[in-house]
Amino acid sequence: MDRDVAIGRYIASLRDQADIKQNELAKKLPWSAAVLSRIESGERSLADDELEIVLNGIGTPEALKVKEVLSRKWDVLPEAALGDPDADLLWEAEQAAQQVHALAERPDVKQFYERRLVRYQEELISAAALVANKRYRAAFIGTIAVGKSTAICRAEGLEISTSKGMPKAVLETGAGGITICEVHLRRGPSYGLIVEPCTDDEIRRHVSEFANFLLNPTQPTQQQDDGDGETGSPGISREVERALRNMTGLRRKRAEKKPDGTIVPAVDEARVLASTISDAKALSVEILARMELHKRYRRDMWHSSESGKAPLEWLQDLFERVNNGRHGEFMLPKRIELVIPNAVLGDESVSVTLVDTQGIDDIAERADLEQHFDDVHTVVVLCTVFNEAPATAVRQLLTRAKEGGVRTLESHVAILALPRPGEALAMKDNGYPAQSASEGYDLKAEEVQLKLHPLGLSNLALTFFNSAEDEPGLLRAFILDRIEAVREWQRKSLREIINGANALLENYEKAQAREVMMAAAQSLTTWMDNNAKITTIPNKHVHESLLAAVRSAHARTVYAAVVRDGDWYNLNYAHQISYGARRIATSIIEPKLNAFKVIATNLLQDEQYADAHDLVQQTMRAAELGFDNLVRKVQLVGQSIYADEMCADIDFWRDCYKEWGCGSGYRDRINEHNRKWFEEAHLGAADARVLELVKENWEEAMVEIRQLLTQD
Known part of the structure; x- marks a missing residue:
């Protein structure tokens, strides 16, 4: 960002924080409100004395400190952004890095010290980069139908009022197995949807496997003792199959009873097509042709008043169509991004993306889920049904993370139990029912801690959120608290390195x-x-x-x-x-x-x-x-x-x-x-x-x- 623009925006934010209107501030300055507006937009640069006049006019401690902040000379680390709450800590790191670098460059420095000084500089650069990066993710992981999507929409106010009383989530929800891919919710310029499509090879493979299944349907076999009942489609996921059927118009039609009592039998149009084409490659070509991939060029779409719909209604409808393969301009999605114009979780100091992962419907040990444990800017939110908390899948993921050497579980991982109405009150203490939802949560928390104790994780962060009854702010506050725990973990690491570097500099002689x-x-x-x-x-x-x-x-x-x-x-x-x-x-x-x-x-x-x-x-x-x-x-x-x-x-x-x-x-x-x-x-x-x-x-x-x- 241009320096004048950055300074102008920061002046505007300081003025807003001081609750001073633009006209009010202009009266204290030798310029008109129009000139001040140009300054705040970055169109007009400020000389040092002019900047001091503006900052004195605002008069807050933060404003009076800006000139000193702008005078800092950054030689080793990237300059901290104006308004960064960690700017002072990063400046401490810069000062330590400058002194470390200067000492390491001296020709009389012994090798013992030189090696340590060089390493300190590397550590300062690496740790400062983590602190300066204000982009975080909260990845919601859990079994299908646990309520991840509903909780995310509830926390962010992504709900549409309905005549039935219960609001409808913008993300499509149901009994599980609804979302076709991972969904990211982030801030952007306006309401919109962005799709990362499947590659051509991935689409061809999905279609080929669908064609093979249509031509060679698995015949039901007698259920075996070991549970290997080999029935149903062993190929593509049901979400992808549903999307392919919608993209090609090869739908299943249920049996229909007419007014005269006659019954129109059910029909599977995909199987009808397969009965006319016996070759798998030829069937794949026919399915691909029906998908009309050349028309599916769009990668994003943004709300406008011309849509005739309110933003959330428009977004909900668009997501449902893209997610189910019913939008003729979008390819089969590999990842969907929902974009909203306000700060996710309501915190302007950080950029947060909420990640709604695909639900666990068989084994939990998936690469797309376990990769989040290694990301130092991601909070892993393990979602679990209240009565099973912590669910088997949650314990499996925690066990594997621990056995795989992940050392940040206590700072970067949390458990979110999602009770349904009445479940907390059904908890019992010595045979007596809980008298309130809060007491029920406390009783369940004790159970969770006992189950996590063998893993050495009984102190793992835990909260409860009833999407139908609890205030959305409770979940927002919990996620922000966990992000703050990650930020403090990063700050603590940087402070330790700064203190160590300063100690080495002090003890050098x-x-x-x-x-x-x-x-x-x-x-x-x-x-x-x-x-x-x-x-x-x-x-x-x-x-x-x-x-x-x-x-x-x-x-x-x-x-x-x-x-x-x-x-x-x-x-x-x-x-x-x-x-x-x-x-x-x-x-x-x-x-x-x-x-x-x-x-x-x-x-x-x-x-x-x-x-x-x-x-x-x-x-x-x-x-x-x-x-x-x-x-x-x-x-x-x-x-x-x-x-x-x-x-x-x-x-x-x-x-x-x-x-x-x-x-x-x-x-x-x-x-x-x-x-x-x-x-x-x-x-x-x-x-x-x-x-x-x-x-x-x-x-x-x-x-x-x-x-x-x-x-x-």
């Missing part, structure tokens, strides 16, 4: 401080000499996560993954293998990281090492960063195992494909193929690759820490 640092460094180095090396062989395997997912998934989900060579959003082989690799890395390295932190914490609690505390904290951060980088690198190795070898194994997928329709035990047979691929055909090569990478990267992390500790 002190011989006594150097002696204390040498003693502390010796303690940490001794531990590393005796314990840092990896000697244990993991008792887990890369493919264990995949085997567990196949065992718990519905047979149709497994089949859908098999026919896509493992690339199915509900059961993705690459994601399961990558998680298995990450879990192995965590199981090996996390105990060593924790042991190292115990030694470091003991030094931090000992006052005789006060002059070395910044060194100890810096090595702890280096160890934690090394751990975080390691588990993510290992995760990529897991993905490459699938992409480079497993996906290309035509014989493996052909053998798996043949197992469908062979009776009971389908999932067990698929898992036997999976197990043999890893353990027999490739002789545990995946485990060996992961272990080798873990050793290599942990040794590199230890080398970096030793360099910080070496007193040369």
Whole structure:
């Protein structure tokens, strides 16, 4: 943004905060209201003395500080935005970074200090970037029909009054399985909808699988003891199938009873078409032709008064048509963005996007859900039915995140229980019903804490929200509170680095401080000499996560993954293998990281090492960063195992494909193929690759820490 525009807008915001009208301020200044308007729009620049006149006219402490803020010279970090509530903290980081850089550039600086100074500068830049970034997400994750969409619309006032009393949500809701893709709600210039469409390859694959299903419908078989009733469509999701039918006009028509008593039988127009075309490719071509993809060019649409509808009614209607494939100008969506002109959650200081993820309808361990746990600017809101809180899917996701080495669960994750009317009052205490909803919530909170205790997460943030009865502000305040917890986590990290850098600068010339640092460094180095090396062989395997997912998934989900060579959003082989690799890395390295932190914490609690505390904290951060980088690198190795070898194994997928329709035990047979691929055909090569990478990267992390500790 142009500097004059930024200054003008900030002056306008300061004037609004002071509750001074533009005309009132102009009377205090040597200019007219028209000139002041040009200043606030950025059309007219201000000399330093003119700026001071305007700021003195406003007169608030914030206004009087602006000149000092604008005089700051930023050399290392990007300049903080005017009005950034963290501007002073970022300026502290800039000042520390300037001094650190200046000292590191001196030719007489010893290598021990130079290495630490260079690392401090890198840490300051990285941590300051997190604090300066004011874009956050709140990702709502839960099972289908849990009420995520309704809660989001209720919190944001995205509701339309109806004659039935209960308002209608702008996001289409129902009994689950409604939304075709992930939906993002964010602020923009006006009310609008933006679609990220499926690629041509993705559309062709959806159509091909739909055609194959129409030509080869799964015949109902006798329900087997293991629950592998192989009925229904094993291919595309019901949401995508519904959209394809609407886009092509190949709908299902229900049986209809006429006034004369005759019954018109039900008909499936897609199956009628399939009965006339026996070749799958030809049927796919016909379906694609009926979709008229050349007409589906639009990627966004914005409300105007010409629509004849109120903004929310227009947005609700548009979303419903796009979501169901009934809008002739939009392609099949991969992601939908709803745009509103006001600040999401009502907070102007941050930019928040609410993410309504696709509901969990089989297994919870999906890549599109678990990726949110690694985003340091995302609050993960795990939604659960009140009576089941925390639901099995919630506990599964938390367990996997913990086993996968996610270290930010307490600051970045929250549980949202969504009770329906009457459920809180049905709670009992020693046999007596709760006397109020609040008491019912308290009783349920105790249950939630007990269930989370085995995971070490009994203090996880928790709230209850009844979308039919509770005030929307309650949910807004909770989400904003969790975002503030993330922001404070980021600020705390930056403050620690600033304090450490300043301590190093202060102690640079002190011989006594150097002696204390040498003693502390010796303690940490001794531990590393005796314990840092990896000697244990993991008792887990890369493919264990995949085997567990196949065992718990519905047979149709497994089949859908098999026919896509493992690339199915509900059961993705690459994601399961990558998680298995990450879990192995965590199981090996996390105990060593924790042991190292115990030694470091003991030094931090000992006052005789006060002059070395910044060194100890810096090595702890280096160890934690090394751990975080390691588990993510290992995760990529897991993905490459699938992409480079497993996906290309035509014989493996052909053998798996043949197992469908062979009776009971389908999932067990698929898992036997999976197990043999890893353990027999490739002789545990995946485990060996992961272990080798873990050793290599942990040794590199230890080398970096030793360099910080070496007193040369």
